[in-house]
Amino acid sequence: MSSTHGGYYVPQPSHWPITGSIGLFLATGGFAMALPDKAGDPIGSLGVMYAGFAVLAVMLFGWFGTVIKESQAGMYNDQVDRSFRMGMTWFIFSEVMFFAAFFGALYYIRIFADPWLGGAGNNLSTHEWLYPEYTSHWPTNGPGNVGGDFQTMGPWGIPAINTLILLCSGVTVTWAHWGLKKENRGQLILGLFATVALGFIFVGFQAYEYIHAYSDLNLKLNSGAYGSTFYMLTGFHGLHVTIGAIMLLVVLLRSMKGHFSEENHFAFEAAAWYWHFVDVVWLGLFIFVYWLV
Amino acid sequence: MSETMTHDTHHDEHPSGIKRWLFTTNHKDIGTLYLWFSFIMFMLGGAMALVIRAELFQPGMQIVDPNFFNMMTTLHGLIMVFGAIMPAFVGLANWQVPLMIGAPDMALPRMNNWSFWILPFAATMLVAPMFMGDNFMSGQGPAFGWTFYAPLSGQYDKLAFFVFAVHLLGFSSIMGSINIIATILNMRAPGMTLMKMPMFVWTWLITAFLLIAVMPVLAGAVTMLLTDKYFGTSFFDAAGGGDPVLFQHVFWFFGHPEVYIMILPAFGIISEIIPTFARKKLFGYASMVYAVASIAFLSFIVWAHHMFTVGMPVAGELYFMYATVMIAVPTAVKVFNWATTMWRGSMTFETPMLWAVGTVFLFTIGGFTGLMLGVAPADFQYHDTYFVVAHFHYVLVSGALFGIIAGVMYWLPKWTGNMYNEGLGKLHFWLTMIGMNLTFFPMHFTGLAGMPRRYSDYPLQFAEFNQISTIGAFIFGFSQLIMLYLIIKCIKGGEKATDEVWEGSHGLEWTLPSPAPYHSFDTAPEIK
Numbered sequence: 001m002s003s004t005h006g007g008y009y010v011p012q013p014s015h016w017p018i019t020g021s022i023g024l025f026l027a028t029g030g031f032a033m034a035l036p037d038k039a040g041d042p043i044g045s046l047g048v049m050y051a052g053f054a055v056l057a058v059m060l061f062g063w064f065g066t067v068i069k070e071s072q073a074g075m076y077n078d079q080v081d082r083s084f085r086m087g088m089t090w091f092i093f094s095e096v097m098f099f100a101a102f103f104g105a106l107y108y109i110r111i112f113a114d115p116w117l118g119g120a121g122n123n124l125s126t127h128e129w130l131y132p133e134y135t136s137h138w139p140t141n142g143p144g145n146v147g148g149d150f151q152t153m154g155p156w157g158i159p160a161i162n163t164l165i166l167l168c169s170g171v172t173v174t175w176a177h178w179g180l181k182k183e184n185r186g187q188l189i190l191g192l193f194a195t196v197a198l199g200f201i202f203v204g205f206q207a208y209e210y211i212h213a214y215s216d217l218n219l220k221l222n223s224g225a226y227g228s229t230f231y232m233l234t235g236f237h238g239l240h241v242t243i244g245a246i247m248l249l250v251v252l253l254r255s256m257k258g259h260f261s262e263e264n265h266f267a268f269e270a271a272a273w274y275w276h277f278v279d280v281v282w283l284g285l286f287i288f289v290y291w292l293v
Numbered sequence: 294m295s296e297t298m299t300h301d302t303h304h305d306e307h308p309s310g311i312k313r314w315l316f317t318t319n320h321k322d323i324g325t326l327y328l329w330f331s332f333i334m335f336m337l338g339g340a341m342a343l344v345i346r347a348e349l350f351q352p353g354m355q356i357v358d359p360n361f362f363n364m365m366t367t368l369h370g371l372i373m374v375f376g377a378i379m380p381a382f383v384g385l386a387n388w389q390v391p392l393m394i395g396a397p398d399m400a401l402p403r404m405n406n407w408s409f410w411i412l413p414f415a416a417t418m419l420v421a422p423m424f425m426g427d428n429f430m431s432g433q434g435p436a437f438g439w440t441f442y443a444p445l446s447g448q449y450d451k452l453a454f455f456v457f458a459v460h461l462l463g464f465s466s467i468m469g470s471i472n473i474i475a476t477i478l479n480m481r482a483p484g485m486t487l488m489k490m491p492m493f494v495w496t497w498l499i500t501a502f503l504l505i506a507v508m509p510v511l512a513g514a515v516t517m518l519l520t521d522k523y524f525g526t527s528f529f530d531a532a533g534g535g536d537p538v539l540f541q542h543v544f545w546f547f548g549h550p551e552v553y554i555m556i557l558p559a560f561g562i563i564s565e566i567i568p569t570f571a572r573k574k575l576f577g578y579a580s581m582v583y584a585v586a587s588i589a590f591l592s593f594i595v596w597a598h599h600m601f602t603v604g605m606p607v608a609g610e611l612y613f614m615y616a617t618v619m620i621a622v623p624t625a626v627k628v629f630n631w632a633t634t635m636w637r638g639s640m641t642f643e644t645p646m647l648w649a650v651g652t653v654f655l656f657t658i659g660g661f662t663g664l665m666l667g668v669a670p671a672d673f674q675y676h677d678t679y680f681v682v683a684h685f686h687y688v689l690v691s692g693a694l695f696g697i698i699a700g701v702m703y704w705l706p707k708w709t710g711n712m713y714n715e716g717l718g719k720l721h722f723w724l725t726m727i728g729m730n731l732t733f734f735p736m737h738f739t740g741l742a743g744m745p746r747r748y749s750d751y752p753l754q755f756a757e758f759n760q761i762s763t764i765g766a767f768i769f770g771f772s773q774l775i776m777l778y779l780i781i782k783c784i785k786g787g788e789k790a791t792d793e794v795w796e797g798s799h800g801l802e803w804t805l806p807s808p809a810p811y812h813s814f815d816t817a818p819e820i821k
Contacts, residue, residue, distance in 0.1 A: 008480070010398045010812070013308055013316035017407035024464070025414040028457035032418075035453045035523050043425075063403070079479060083400035086475040094467050094509045101513025101543055105528055113536035123604055126531055142534030146527055222525030225534030232520065 009075045016063040023059050027052025064250075068267075072259065081266055088270040092277050095240070099281055102236065106229040106288065110138055114225070117143060139293055141224025150227070151217040155290035158209050162202050163286050166241075166279045169198035173248070173272050181262050185255070192252040195275070199245030206238045233289055240278045247271040315410070318402035319811065320387045321708075326409050327384025328701070332777070334376030334416065339770050341369040346732075346766040349759050352751055362749035363436035364423065370439025374555065375462050376416055378689065381697045382558040383408070383469045386497045389704060390473060392802035392809060393491045395482025395818045400475035408469035415461035422451035438747055440548070441515075443529035443540035447522045456515040463508040470501035470508075477501075482801070484820030488582070491800050492575065493700075495582050496561030499589045503550045503557075506593070511547040514540065538603055545596035553592045555689060556656075557585055559696025560627060563649040565800070566703050567631050570646035571638025572797040577630040584623035584630075591620045601672040610669045617667035621660070628657055643795070644718030648699030651726055652692060659687030662737070677747075680740025686733045698725075698776065705783055706790035710808035713783040717775060724772035731765025 030048025037043070070076065076084075118136025119127035127134065131143035139152050153159060176191025178184075210231075213219040221231045251271045254260065260268055308316060317323060344365045348356045357365070387405065391398055399405045423434035435455050437446045446452060477498045481490070490498075517540070520526040527533020529540045568575045575581065598617040601610060631653050642650070662684040666672050675681060706712050735758040740746075744755045751759065790807040801818060802809070 008397050011318050011403055013313070013318055014403050014406065015316050017403055018315050018410050020407055021410045021414050024411065024461060025418070028461065029418060029454070032451070032453035032457055037450045082479045083475045086479060087401055087404070087471050090471045090474055090505050091467075094471075094505045097506050098509035098513055101510040101546075102517075104510075104546070105513075105517065105539055105543065108539050108542060109528075109535060113531075113539060114534055116536075117531060117534065121606055123606070125604075130531070140534040142527060142530070142532050144532030146530075146533035147525070220525075221520075222527070222533075224527045228517075228520070228526035228528050228533070228535065232517070232526065 007077050007079070009070070009077070009080050011070070014063075014066070016059055016066065019055060020059040020063070023052050023055030025052070026055060068254070068259070071264075071267075081264075084266050084270070088273060092273060095277065096281075099233070099236065099284075102229065102233050103284065103288070106233065109225050109229065114138060114140055139226035141226055144224070147220050147223035147227060148218055150219040150223045152219065152226070152293055153209060153213060153217065153230075153290060155286065158205050159286055159290045162205050163282065165198050165202045165205070166282050169195045169202070170276060170279050172198065173275055177268065177272060180255075180260060180265055180268060183262050185258075188255050188260075189252065192248060192255060196245055196248050196252055199241055199248065199275075203238060203242055203245070206234065206241075230289055233285055237278065237281055237285055240281070244271065244275045244278050247274060316406070318398070318406055320391050320399045320402070320405065320813070321809070321811065323399075323405050323409050324384045324387030324389075325708075327380045327387060327412075330409070330412055331377050331381035331384060334372050334380070335773070338369050338372035338377055339773065341365045341372070343766060343770050345369065346763040348749055349751070350763040351760075352753050352756055354750060357749075358430060359749045360436055361430050361432070363438075363747070364432065364434040366747050367435045367438055367441075368420065368423070371419060371435070372416070373689070374439065374551070375419075375459075376412075378555045378693050378697070379466065380412060382497075382500070382555070382693075383466075383473075385493075385558065385562070385697065385700050385704075386469075386473050388708065389700075389802065390476055390494055390497060391480070391813045392707075392805065393494055393800055394477065394480060394485060395801050395814045395820070396476060396480035397812055397814055397817075399472050400479055401472045404468050405472050408465045408472065411461050411465040411468075415458050415465065418454050418461065419458035422454050425451065440544060441518070442544070443518060443521065443537050446518060447529070452522050453519060456519045459515045460512055463512045466504050466508045470504040473497055473501040474505070482814070482817040482820055488579065489820060491561075492564035492578070492581055493558065493561035496557040496564075496585055499585050500554050500557045503554050503589055503592065507547040507550045507554075510543060511551075514543040514547065517543070538600070541600050541603060542597065545599045546593075548599065549596040550589075550592040552685075552688075553588055555693045556696075557588070559652065559656075559693050559699075560585065562696045562700040562703070563631065563652050564627075566645050566649040566699055567634050567653075568799060569703075569795050569797045570643060570649070571635045571640050573634055573638045574799075575630070576633040576636075577626070580626055581630055584626040587623040588620060591616065591623070595620065598667055598669075598672070601669045602676045614667060614669040618664060620667075621664055624660055628653060628660075641796075644713070644715060644722060645699050645703035647719065647722045648695050648702060651722065652695040652699060655687055655691030655695065655729075659684055659689075659692060662687065675740060677745055678740035679736040679744050679746055682746050683733050683736035683740055686736070690729055690733065701780070703795075704802070705780065706794045707802055707805075707807050707809055709784050709787075710790055710806075711783050711787035712790050712794075713779055713787065717779045717782075721772055721775040721779060724775065725769055728765050728767075728769030728772055732762050732769055733765075735759075735761045735765075 027049050030044060030046065030050070030052050033044030034042045034046045034049060115121065115136045116123040117127055117131060117134055120136065134143035141147050141150065172191050172194040176188050176195065179187025179191055219230070220227055248271050251268050254267065307313070314322065314326060344357060345362065348354070348362055387399065420434065423432040426432040433451050435441070435446070435449055437449060441455070449455065477490070477494055517526070517528040521528050521530065527535040529535050529537045531537070564575055564581060595613060595617045597605060597609060597613040601613070640646070662680070666675055666681065666684055702713065702718060739755050739758045742755065744751055792805065792807055793803045794807060804818065805813065
């Protein structure tokens with residue numbers, strides 16, 4: 001071991017990172033080119049963006065594939081494992097802060113901006129000079145009635161069911177973890193399968209809810225401050241549920257191939273942490289976006 | 294792990310040429326890439342600053358049109374912050390953190406490569422719209438100031454490019470920071486407890502935490518801008534129940550910690566350098582650590598001091614004023630500790646020490662003007678004038694940039710194995726010192742006299758001070774070519790450096806040969 005770097009695995013040069021950069025560049029650049037400019041005609045089409053996503057998909061497949069192969073070959077010692085754990089922990093923290101920006105926007109609008117628009121406090125001028133008719137209320141689409149009158153989604157229908165689904169999925173993923181630790185492969189696979197299924201059912205309900213909101217409630221992304229915060233928060237959450245479910249799906253497929261041991265299953269834990277994170281974010285959403293309106 | 298397998302995985306593949314740099318997982322290669330990228334961006338951002346200064350040499354419009362001028366101020370700020378200062382610090386962290394904590398490499402070497410290789414693409418995305426006009430002067434680069442306040446930035450035609458450039462930069466910073474934290478917390482040599490870590494490592498640990506906490510918030514801010522412009526949301530539109538001031542809150546929640554992201558590693562660097570050349574231990578190590586941690590904590594709760602004139606409730610003004618002024622306490626602890634470290638030291642003034650002392654001296658001036666700006670009623674007078682420009686250039690140029698140059702000069706012999714030319718180093722320092730002060734000191738006066746920042750033209754009364762600033766800026770700018778020459782000369786050859794390099798050097802990096810071997814510590818050293 002002395003000829004190695006203290007046993008710490010330092011990988012060889014890799015082409016996956018630069019592939020990922022090219023993918024990101026094409027995806028974002030392609031999207032930017034496809035958005036309309038002042039004249040209204042975009043300078044590109046979405047094709048470049050799709051190409052970028054394809055490159056990214058190849059990169060993710062290849063890079064994770066390499067890591068899985070190295071892990072299966074036993075190249076990672078406990079110290080490498082700790083690096084991965086720290087990496088995932090801090091990544092989830094960064095995600096928490098991303099959601100914090102949108103929750104912060106919601107609180108700011110509800111606590112400060114909307115009352116001020118209605119003439120409260122010492123910030124009178126906008127109310128006095130621009131919108132003297134406006135009285136503060138929530139949910140609001142502002143003094144301009146942007147997007148037209150709308151209704152909100154009640155909390156005790158689909159959102160409550162979705163809360164239950166996510167809480168159950170938190171239980172099933174923990175049950176799967178117990179299975180893995182007891183070396184009960186059947187319990188592991190069944191628990192993971194249930195979790196992934198619950199995750200996709202959640203996303204399905206969410207999609208149904210969006211369709212309902214758009215077609216029946218006239219609650220749209222452009223329905224003023226309420227529509228903005230509602231869709232951006234639930235939308236990014238739904239995206240993260242989808243990502244988490246895909247992560248768990250990969251873990252499920254790997255479990256079926258016989259990967260992971262009772263001691264060595266960082267990928268499972270990372271996906272499970274991520275899953276609990278989207279779960280907690282949902283509880284915040286349920287309380288502040290659906291319930292306390 | 295068998296002997297043969299580890300041999301195979303570690304030593305067989307060393308691509309040469311461009312592939313070495315594109316595919317590398319080595320912390321030194323990646324550090325070098327970061328530093329050169331940062332230098333190129335420094336030159337680009339500096340050239341833009343010289344366009345600004347040339348236009349402001351006289352009242353009236355001489356060289357560029359106002360929109361191009363606005364593009365220059367905007368891109369100068371963005372490029373210097375995200376392209377020059379931040380990558381330079383990450384480059385220094387890449388080179389030095391493994392050397393200073395006795396690690397073989399960074400904790401996550403492939404992700405390390407990705408953190409770097411996103412940057413050139415992000416910079417391209419940021420600058421590309423400049424070249425999308427019919428001719429260069431009518432380019433469509435961002436022209437709304439580096440703070441991209443809504444709703445002005447929402448009127449920008451190529452906003453999406455800007456937004457995605459910021460997303461990519463954030464992505465890179467977050468991954469780089471995760472890597473640095475994992476390296477520091479997981480890769481230290483046996484015996485190196487947290488309170489035995491070099492100050493540079495400490496400051497980077499805290500900086501990395503700040504980056505992970507606030508870069509996602511910046512990503513949120515630009516995402517809201519994007520959806521407001523293209524997808525009909527109303528975050529920053531009062532007609533829809535939103536508020537343009539909300540943008541400023543979200544932006545400065547990122548922006549204020551960002552300010553410390555750009556200074557804390559410089560604090561760390563000079564805390565390494567001053568003890569070396571004063572030939573004394575750093576005075577008050579523990580208090581230095583706690584001071585950095587306090588500054589980092591306070592950075593999260595003072596953001597609205599950038600917005601005193603925006604129309605906040607009086608209670609908000611008072612709170613943000615008191616919280617802001619509190620930062621002076623831990624900052625003063627640091628300045629006093631540096632001064633006390635030098636007190637009765639047997640001092641010599643090699644180039645790195647000159648830069649370090651220059652940093653302490655000039656950064657403190659920036660700190661004092663910061664106190665003035667932090668006092669809410671006084672800020673109503675200074676807000677958005679050249680006084681602010683003077684203030685933040687004193688902390689960012691003579692704080693962050695001087696700190697970076699100090700670090701580069703200090704560690705350059707360790708990286709290249711050769712001593713740099715001391716005469717050239719001193720010449721570079723003094724010319725920069727003179728140029729920098731000529732540029733920015735008069736701005737205090739132009740600002741107090743009432744000249745607003747970001748204007749391409751001004752009344753005749755401000756002409757003299759502006760001319761002095763412009764002359765200083767050209768001296769400052771062109772002096773940097775000396776540094777380029779010095780570094781290239783040092784890479785190519787020169788007097789061989791010893792392992793210790795400096796008589797008073799301290800720390801693990803000086804136990805390695807100069808130049809440091811490709812793989813840093815094959816066997817972890819023991820720390821007593």
